[in-house]
Amino acid sequence: MTESQPTFPEDFNLADYFLFDRLREGLGTTVALRFGARSWTYAEVADRAHALARWLVDQGLPPEARVYTILDDIPPFAWSIFGILAAGGVLTMGNPGAPTGDLLHAAGYVKARVIITTPGVAAALAPGFAELPHLRTVLLVPDAATGDDPEVAPVVLGALRHHGVEIVALADAVAEGRRLERPLPRTRRDDLAVWLFTSGSTGRPKAAMHTHRDFAFNTEVYAKRTVGYRRGDVTVSVPRLFFGYATGTNLWFPFAVGATVGLWAGRPTVEGLIDAIARYRPTIVTNVPTMLGKLLDHDDALRAGGGAGLDLSCVRFHLSAGEALPPALLERFLARFGGQVYDGIGSAEMFHIYCSNRPGDVKPGSLGRVVDGYTLRVLPEDADGPGAPEVPRGEIGVLWVKGDSVSLGYYQDRDRSWKTFHGHWCRTGDLFRIDDDGYLWFSGRADDLFKVGGIFVAPLEVEECLLRHPAVSGAAVIGAPDGAEGLVKPKAFVVVRPDARGQLATEASRAALAAALQDHVKATLSKHKYPRWVVFVDELPKNDRGKVDKKLLAEREREARA
Secondary structure: OOOOOOOOOOEOOHHHHHHHHHHHOOOOOOEEEEEOOEEEEHHHHHHHHHHHHHHHHHOOOOOOOEEEEEOOOOOHHHHHHHHHHHOOOEEEEEOOOOOHHHHHHHHHHOOOOEEEEOHHHHHHHHHHHHHOOOOOEEEEOOOOOOOOOOOOOOOOOHHHOOOOOEEEEHHHHHHHHHHOOOOOOOOEOOOEEEEEEEEOOOOOEEEEEEEHHHHHHHHHHHHHHHHOOOOOOEEEEOOOOOOHHHHHHHHHHHHHHOOEEEEOOOOOOHHHHHHHHHHHOOOEEEEOHHHHHHHHHHHHHHHHOOOOOOOOOOOOEEEEOOOOOOHHHHHHHHHHHOOOEEEEEEOHHHOOEEEEOEOOEOOOOOOOEEOEOEEEEEEOOOOOOOOOOOOOOOOOEEEEEEOOOOOOEEOOOHHHHHHHEEOOEEEEEEEEEEOOOOOEEEEEEOOOOEEEOOEEEOHHHHHHHHHOOOOEEEEEEEEEEEOOOOEEEEEEEEEEOHHHHHHHOOHHHHHHHHHHHHHHHHHHOOHHHOOOEEEEOOOOOEOOOOOEOHHHHHHHHHHHHO
16 A cells, blocks of 8 residues: 655754754654764754854855765764754765865865865865855864764864865864854755765766755655664664765664664775674664675685674664675675665665665565655656656666656756756666566666766766876776676776887786776776776777777677676
């Protein structure tokens, strides 16, 4: 039986929905966040978020002005974003490990009025402050490792005090905000709340603009009704909080039911995850297929050394999204560790997951069935609207999705918005088929994009990076399966310049050049984008229009593996 669609009042703010309503429910003393040995209750998180909101309003933050957070997974991430929302601002989020140029581009693109980040990131951004005419304030949060005090006021670096940008410690802003009595602005359910970044074919981010109701809608129909978040759960995440997948699963969803979030800072390594599981004993883990495979490999190594192996018995279920979960990997993982894994598909355009496996209903290899509240259609690739006839069941087409969490459009990109958003509907650009039982099966991208560790990689961006190396004259990048589990990673085919071909003379020199190219990409782009393999070729295959034939490269790759 289909449940009724959730509705929300005209006056509505996500900070109330996710946080302040927990106090009204009597959960103020419940632990909301854990970070190493320290913890913060819902009342303590709310106190900091309220104070920051009052400070931002007192500083003149206009309604719907963008605030750009560039933070690791530390507790101030939580009160920063709830403070922004309560103040009527628009939250945008960036990866603190991203190249400085990418962060500056994003800050300028969204016209950030305030940036919240660490001293290290701020120092790297400071030379570019002059190119951010809308920026007024930078709030600093300490670089805190798991277990450190994340609320100390960092020393404000003198080098940052220029270009008319005010530099303030977040802890000082919160302390001052506690003394203010400024009322917070009225917000409505359809006011802008969050701009989620999504990748495009050029690799430059686009901001999908969302309102307050979008996130509450998905929380109700997916987090609560489909996979079953509940009070008493403890959550941890492999993806970092700046990524909408984790913002939902490891902050907003648990907060919506009064659960507890376990945070751990730094890169998402298998060692870090194992430590977080041992420390917090989570019932829900936000995961990705790559990390599921690494947990198996780590367990193999422990057992080979005579150890007892990993203990994941506390985990009720893992969530998986962002890249294909091979059935063989799922089978191995469940046989080894037990529990459940619920694989699903979502997007920044729809905020979160709209089709998923779920308790008592898992079909390995599929992405499950549509989440109640959403509608899916698989249409021909050339369909120009959601009313086009569907392809027959079992045949491949482009997925269209309808639901109340759909974005208003891409900021400053009307042409792309018209192609993607059609009123209540979103054309995903993903190729799928739906079987006779209603289960969704991923069949690739309608363009060249592929995901690594749950994050899109634009091959053109990697190719352009490789072409900036002095030894490279041509490059093509495709996604290739890595190992027996079939997880996708970038593979580069490279044509070397004539004056550098001496570096291909021996196996050792070829290996050295390949490593140098990988290091070049790692140093320029986000590290997940570097090619795991570099193949040197005399020329790249071209199609009849003179373009590099990546389909042929992919076919050759499959034949070689076969």
